[in-house]
Every structure is written in C-alpha cells, then in structure tokens.
Amino acid sequence: MPRVAVLRHRFGLPSEPFVLEQARAFTRWEPVLLARDPFPPGLEGASLAAAGPLAVAAHTAGLGSGPMTALLRDLRVDAVLAHFGVEAACVLPATRRAGVPLATVFHGFDATTTTAALLRARTVSWATYARRRARLARQGELFLPVSEHLRTRLLERGFPPGRTRTHHLGLDLAKVPAAGDPEPRTVVHVGRLVPKKGHVHLLRALADLPGVRLTCVGDGPLRAELSALAAALGIGDRVEFAGRLDNASTLERIARAAVLCLPSTTAPSGDQEGLGQVLLEAGAMGRPVVASRHGGIPSAVVDGVTGLLVPEGDAPALAAALRRVLDDPAVAARLGSAAAGHVAEEFDVVRRTARLEELLDGLVRR
Numbered sequence: 001m002p003r004v005a006v007l008r009h010r011f012g013l014p015s016e017p018f019v020l021e022q023a024r025a026f027t028r029w030e031p032v033l034l035a036r037d038p039f040p041p042g043l044e045g046a047s048l049a050a051a052g053p054l055a056v057a058a059h060t061a062g063l064g065s066g067p068m069t070a071l072l073r074d075l076r077v078d079a080v081l082a083h084f085g086v087e088a089a090c091v092l093p094a095t096r097r098a099g100v101p102l103a104t105v106f107h108g109f110d111a112t113t114t115t116a117a118l119l120r121a122r123t124v125s126w127a128t129y130a131r132r133r134a135r136l137a138r139q140g141e142l143f144l145p146v147s148e149h150l151r152t153r154l155l156e157r158g159f160p161p162g163r164t165r166t167h168h169l170g171l172d173l174a175k176v177p178a179a180g181d182p183e184p185r186t187v188v189h190v191g192r193l194v195p196k197k198g199h200v201h202l203l204r205a206l207a208d209l210p211g212v213r214l215t216c217v218g219d220g221p222l223r224a225e226l227s228a229l230a231a232a233l234g235i236g237d238r239v240e241f242a243g244r245l246d247n248a249s250t251l252e253r254i255a256r257a258a259v260l261c262l263p264s265t266t267a268p269s270g271d272q273e274g275l276g277q278v279l280l281e282a283g284a285m286g287r288p289v290v291a292s293r294h295g296g297i298p299s300a301v302v303d304g305v306t307g308l309l310v311p312e313g314d315a316p317a318l319a320a321a322l323r324r325v326l327d328d329p330a331v332a333a334r335l336g337s338a339a340a341g342h343v344a345e346e347f348d349v350v351r352r353t354a355r356l357e358e359l360l361d362g363l364v365r366r
Contacts, residue, residue, distance in 0.1 A: 027354070029357050036060065055068075092140065105144045112153050167356060197263075273296055297309070
C-alpha cells in the first residue's frame with residue numbers, strides 16, 4: 001500500500017476538522033500525519049520538532065531542508081499532501097531532495113491573498129510562501145483548490161491549468177448529529193471574528209429583525225469592536241458571543257439554530273472564502289443557509305435551492321433573506337431538505353477521498 005504524508009504545520013485546530021476527516025477516509029493509501037510542531041494529546045504522527053528548534057526555524061524560514069528531507073526518507077512515503085500553500089512552499093525543497101511528489105490543497109487565503117499582504121503580515125512562514133509561490137507553481141506536481149473560485153485565482157497567479165484541479169474536501173457525514181426542531185427565530189454564525197467573516201453586516205441586518213437572536217461561534221481580534229457595535233445597535237441582549245468551541249460543540253449550536261448565516265466579504269488583504277466548510281455541516285443537518293455570493297461559497301450553496309445568497313456587504317439584502325427563511329417554515333424546510341441531499345451527494349468525504357486517491361495514483365505512475 002502506498003504511503004502519503006499528510007502535512008500541516010500544526011494539527012488539532014478546532015476550525016480544521018476536515019484535515020483529519022480526510023486523512024481517516026483513505027482506504028488504498030496509508031496516511032502518515034506529518035507536522036512541524038508537536039502533536040496535541042491524543043494525536044500521533046511524525047513531527048519535525050523532534051529534530052530541534054533550529055530545524056523548525058530553518059524549515060519555516062526557508063533556510064534549510066535537511067532535517068525535513070531526512071524525515072521524509074525515514075517515513076518512506078510515496079507522496080506528500082500539504083494542506084495550505086504555506087506548508088507546501090516550506091516543504092517544497094525537501095520533497096525535491098527526497099524525490100517525492102508534492103500535492104497541495106489550497107483552502108482560501110493561500111490562493112487569494114496578495115503577495116504584499118502576505119509580507120505585511122510579518123509571519124515567517126507566510127513570507128516564505130510569498131517568496132516561493134512562483135517556484136511552487138513551477139515545480140509542484142498537483143494543486144488542489146477546494147473550489148472553482150480558488151482555481152481561477154490560482155490560474156491568475158500563474159499556476160498551470162493542467163496540474164490545477166478543483167477538489168472538494170468533503171465532510172464526514174457520520175459525525176453529523178441528528179437535528180431535531182430548531183429554536184425558533186435563531187441564527188448562528190461560525191467563524192473567526194475577523195473582517196472577512198462579515199459579522200458587521202450580520203449585526204446590522206439583525207437590527208432590522210425584531211425578536212431574532214444570534215449566536216456567534218468563534219473568537220478573534222474584532223470581539224470587543226463587535227460587542228460594542230451590537231450594543232450601539234440596541235441588539236446586545238440578542239447576541240451571544242460564544243467564543244471558540246470544539247467541532248462537536250459547534251455542531252450542537254448549528255443544530256439548535258433555525259438558520260446558519262455566513263455573510264463573508266473580501267478582506268483588505270484580498271483574502272476570500274475557499275468554500276466554507278461550515279456550510280456543508282449545516283446543510284448535512286438539513287439547516288437552511290443564508291450567505292453572501294462570495295469566493296467559493298457558491299460551490300457549496302445553490303442559490304434558491306439549498307440556501308439563499310445575497311450580495312457581499314449588503315445588510316438590507318441579508319436581512320430580507322433571513323426574514324424569508326425565519327418567517328416561512330415551508331421555505332426553511334425546502335431549503336434544508338435540498339441542502340442535506342446536496343451535501344450527501346456531492347460532499348461525502350468517503351467519495352471525495354476516493355477521488356483524491358485516484359489523483360495521487362497518477363503522481364506515482366509517472
């Protein structure tokens with residue numbers, strides 16, 4: 001059985017259950033988790049951290065690939081599957097030296113953020129990515145953006161069309177809890193408290209929806225600003241900032257709500273949504289979705305069929321779409337039922353990972 005190193009610099013982030021869900025769905029390839037940082041309790045794999053802090057620093061800054069090359073050789077892997085372009089750029093020289101093909105999954109910011117913004121972030125690994133993105137496009141064997149929108153952005157940045165294939169990650173349908181009757185007139189938003197997630201527009205929309213309550217799952221630098229805005233709009237008593245929750249608790253919050261809302265917008269850095277995995281989680285539970293027509297979201301939500309899409313940054317349109325779903329149970333039920341069928345048919349992680357294995361097969365047959 002061929003082996004694939006599934007690379008993420010840091011595993012265990014609550015916002016990224018999809019990485020492990022995909023790894024666990026392999027059947028014909030043996031996945032080996034490969035990290036830069038130490039693994040969290042309960043998760044095992046190979047970590048570059050075992051080679052010491054200098055090896056980690058050199059890998060991150062793009063100043064040395066010897067320890068990672070040795071690790072790849074010791075693991076005897078047949079391919080590397082890097083999640084995010086940042087990881088791919090850092091590991092690229094080691095894969096060349098070890099003679100291992102590299103496949104890269106692009107999730108969002110790594111395909112849409114401008115080079116200038118990557119450098120302004122003053123994050124070492126992002127700077128390495130900014131410097132090596134063109135080299136990655138030339139040398140990487142396979143590029144897997146999670147939506148057609150991201151593929152378009154990558155092609156605009158010079159990635160080769162023949163090696164850049166849209167590939168949806170999928171969702172572990174077995175983990176999705178059975179959703180009973182939701183709490184009436186409730187909305188849930190899941191995402192970091194950052195400009196891209198559109199909280200400002202959702203709060204302004206909520207101000208036009210009397211009696212509707214909102215739960216925001218996630219944390220981030222805008223928490224104080226958003227709390228102040230909710231108070232200024234007179235809706236502070238109807239908004240709960242629940243903070244960052246693990247995936248199981250997040251799914252429970254989605255199951256309780258009548259509708260999930262993701263009104264994402266393009267960040268000043270150019271960062272856009274790759275797909276919006278939470279949209280799939282809500283859809284699998286039969287919950288209707290209201291979101292913005294932004295980034296890769298239309299790959300997950302069929303407007304008027306599995307959810308409602310509105311223009312980016314349009315709070316009145318967002319309020320109108322939410323009102324339509326919250327005020328008409330028949331509309332909510334129709335959208336939710338169609339969403340569940342759509343996710344099961346198009347985004348089942350078992351089917352999607354079987355397709356991924358076929359793509360990896362093509363790398364080792366060259």
